[in-house]
Amino acid sequence: MLSASELDALAAWMDARGLPGGPVEDLAPIAGGTQNRMFSFRRGGRAYVLRSGPRHRRAGSNDALRREMRVLDALSGTAVPHPALIAACPEETVWPGAVFYLMEPVDGFNATVELPEPHASRPGLRHAMGLAMADALAALGAVDHEAVGLGDFGRPHGFLDRQVPRWLAELDSYRGSYPGPELPGVEAVAEWLGACVPRRWSPGILHGDFHLANVMFSRADATVAAIVDWEMSTIGDPLLDLGWLLATWPGTRGALGWQGLATAAGLAGEDEIIARYAARSERDLSAIDWYVVLACFKLGIILEGTHARAWAGKAPHETGRRLHTAAVGLFEQALDRIAAA
Template sequence: MLSSGELEALGAWMDAQGLPGGPIEDLVPLAGGTQNVMLSFRRGGRAFVLRSGPRHRRARSNDVLRREMRVLDALSGTAVPHPALIAACPGESVLPGAVFYLMEPVDGFNATVELPEPHASRPGLRHAMGLAMADALATLAEVDHEAVGLGDFGRPQGFLERQVPRWLAELDSYAGHDGYPGPDIPGVEAVADWLGEHVPARWSPGILHGDYHLANVMFSRSNATVAAIVDWEMSTIGDPLLDLGWLLATWPGTRPMLGWGGLATAGGLAREDEIVARYASRSGRDTSSITWYAVLACFKLGIVLEGTHARARAGQAPRNVGNRLHAATLSLFEQALDRIARA
């Protein structure tokens, strides 16, 4: 929550932006997939959602949020389902030390948290949810990143070739956490070698969400469509097919290793091949190398999650969370080896 002084500063900043005035009311913290601050509130008869970095910010927390602001602004006017940006504060003086932005509330639900009606009782609707995720991803892949002002948002040249050394270096960096004994992850070298030997030769750059899975979308409460893709912290310009690989690596229809809640156990979900076919038909992109992208997603996500395990061993995150995510890392590398064996 925000202190009374922070709320006063927020109100003054909103006044300067020409937003509705009056007292800030109905302030409610929102749960999310990250440690970022998320608050809903009303002011002047309008609903807002505030998003800022975690209270215990890391070195790049504000820079990451600035990138998120930029990509949401760029997506305005496109067909990509996303939270509409109302106003952004990239400076750190309003909320001391923290950047933030305001966005429109999304009328939808997170399927890892709840499975309401009619989705809970209609298998056909649940099946369509996976295809809708492919549709939303294809819509994102269609956006011309240069035309929407994101020409300098990433470094697409050599993007795929950089992935393995970049994330191996990240894994090595965890050794700096006191109490972390080092990665005990069978298959790291084998997966890294296979990825290095099978890099796709051709691909077309586009906007990459970077963390596209079930917990980062909100579905319409009345049908299977995606109401919004959320949490754009890892977005960049790269190969959009990695988003599809990420979806497959985390999809609960076949591998519910991340505990995605009610949807994962309800059944009736789309198969991987159906999701890939839907994406291919909607985007026109070549998905013949999709196994490589799914393996890369397992590799990258596994290393990301292991970072929380390392911080937990150093007392910087709850130990039980670190242990749970380490187990997920092991599962992801097992999945990667399985996909390689079946390739």
């Protein structure tokens, strides 16, 4: 929970910004898929969600949250479903060493945690949820990042060419902390990706970790209420987000152990998701297999990092084993897709 000193500092900071005053009420932690801290609370009759870094912050935790603040602010007024930013504290002085921000609560649910009614009993609604994710991605890919003030948010020039060496270096950095990596076909996948890099693409906002657990669905219908967890966002090739969705879609190798919708029947198929995106986007999808393989490669290496940290005693061993299994599945999926390409 938040300490008394953190609550006092938060209240004073909110007062200085003209937000409704009074005691912080109904403070409760919100469970999520990241290591950041999130809390819901009420003050002065208004509901808030607070997001800050983990109690024991890693290098870069604050910078990642600053990126989230900026992209959420930029998305205001666009067609992209996202949590509305209320106020941001990018300085580390209010809470010493930590940044945080306040956003509007989202009336929705995480479909990897629960599958409420009417979604649980209506196959057509479940089928439409995957298509709605494609709709949300197409809306994100259509945003002019320069027009919304994100012209300097990333380095789009050479973005695709940097991916393989960048993530091979990340994988190499794990060596020495555990007896690995033991991932199938790393060199073969890297070689294929390097040889087949798409040469024509248009930069845009990239969420960076777009999968079923990072969206909230409306409780009334199949629409996406909000895309959440923007800490890996940048300016790059938005088709990598579509590749990420397909690489992690329930039923593929490398499944992440989700429940809820991920175990339900009647989901939209990969071809349907691609066709839905294509119908709402002007982007060239002829190389979509390449983007899915890159997603498998990059996510597999990211997950393997938790396996390495578990060996070093910095993450739960069971989590490390589970994510290593998922990483192996992702590389197996990549090899299968290369063979079929």
